[in-house]
Amino acid sequence: MFQENRTSVTMFFFLGFSHYPKGEIIIFVLCLLMYLTTLLGNMILISITILDSHLHTPMYFFLSNLSCLDIWYTSSVFPPMLINFVSGENTISFLGCAAQMYFSLAMGSTECVLLSMMAYDRYVAICNPLRYPTIINKRVCVQIAAGSWVTGCFTALVETVFVLQLSLCGRSVINHFACEILAVLKLVCVDTSKTQLIILVFTILLVPMPMLLICISYAFILSNILRISSVDGRSKGFSTCSAHLIVVILFYCSALFMYMKPKSKDTKTSDEIIGLSYRAVTPMLNPIIHILRNKDxxxxxxxxxxxxxxxxxxxxxxxxxxxxxxxxx
Missing domain, CATH: 1.20.5 (Single alpha-helices involved in coiled-coils or other helix-helix interfaces)
Structure with missing residues (x-):
């Protein structure tokens, strides 16, 4: 069936922002600036954590992984979209669409898992500081990071294969600016209930479940910080977690609204705004938040x-x- 789709649909066409002809130049400049800012900010953050020996700790190891994810995540979507803006073609090949869908899903899913593991790292650091070096050691850090990447890449592979093996019946116009899985699924002309169930299961496992773990971790963290008698101690505890918490709120709010909103709320404008927020604004703000909110x-x-x-x-x-x-x- 995958081979059948390749032969029947060799090229996809994006509607993108074509219904805003007067605003396309502004959108292009905005997207270009956001993409360049994302690359620069995350590269600076990765470079700093490598060059400064004081930042060779588990927290900044995970932060470097997060920056790598954001670079790959935005690079899977924005360069093709910007090229389409310049060329005016708004097209992508079938294999290009499959690759874009896979990398976008893989990086997004990996980030969901990694953010929850970073919350656990902060929980151990604040609630069990004496045992922290033994619990979160170098080997555990590598295992957590590797587990996050493997989980994200595997779930993305399953979702991508299940969607692209469905018959598209020659439909090739994607009502989006990228090969987003829900937008491609709307082109399918056969029953999609099984695929939608798989996507829903993975979405629940990768969004609400990690978010629940984050909420539990921060409940213990908050309880522990409030028991600290000194004002300086409480301030230090809050500053240690504030950057990560802001990033979590930005990422999960857009992810939840994107993948778990009712179908009756689907509109072209809302999907594009949420898509830009999910794919550009959050990865762009991540390094800025950590640089501004983190003293180290x-x-x-x-x-x-x-x-x-x-x-x-x-x-x-x-x-x-x-x-x-x-x-x-």
Whole structure:
């Protein structure tokens, strides 16, 4: 059936933002700026965690994985979409659509699991600080990260295969700006109840279940922080978790609304706005939130920038001195 779809539908056409002809240039510039900001912010965050030895801890190891996910996640959608904006074709091949759907689902699903594991990491760090080095050691960190990636990639593979093996009956116009699984599913001309059930099961396992684990973790964290007598101690506890909590709220609110809203609420405009928020705004804000809300990251940025500015200053002075000597000669 997958091969049948490849032969009957070789190219998909996106409606995208074509019903906003006057706003397409603004949307293009906005999407380009968001994508570049996402790349720059997450690359800076990854570089900082690698270059600063003080950030070689489980929390920043998971944060680096989150930044990698965000880069892959946005890169699976935005470069093809921006190229389509420039070319005006708004097309994608069948295999390209399959790859885009898979990587988008895989990165999004992995992020769901990873965010819940990061909440568990914060729970152990605040509620069991003395046992933290033994519970969250290097081997456990690698296992948690690997487990998150494997879970996300496997569930995405199952969902992608189940959707693309369904008959499309030659339908090739996707009412979206990307090969989003629910938008592609609307093209199917046969019974989709089994596939929808599989998607619903995976959605429940990957969105509400991790969110429940996060809520339980933060309930214990909040209870523990409120028992701290000193104001400085409570402030430090809240600042340790605030960045992660803001990211979780942004990510899960858009994910829940995207995949678990009633069908009666489906509208073209709402899907596009939620899609942009889910695929662009959240990954763009993740590194900004962590840099602004995390004292250790801010100090690392300041230290690295100061070090490079000093080196650049020395280089400029050296070149100036050499030029002066050459002029005197």
């Amino acid at each position: 990251v801010k100090e690392a940025v300041h230290k690295i920038l100061s070090r490079h500015l000093i080196l650049w200053g020395k280089d400029i002075l050296w070149y100036s001195k050499m030029n002066l000597q050459n002029l005197v000669k």
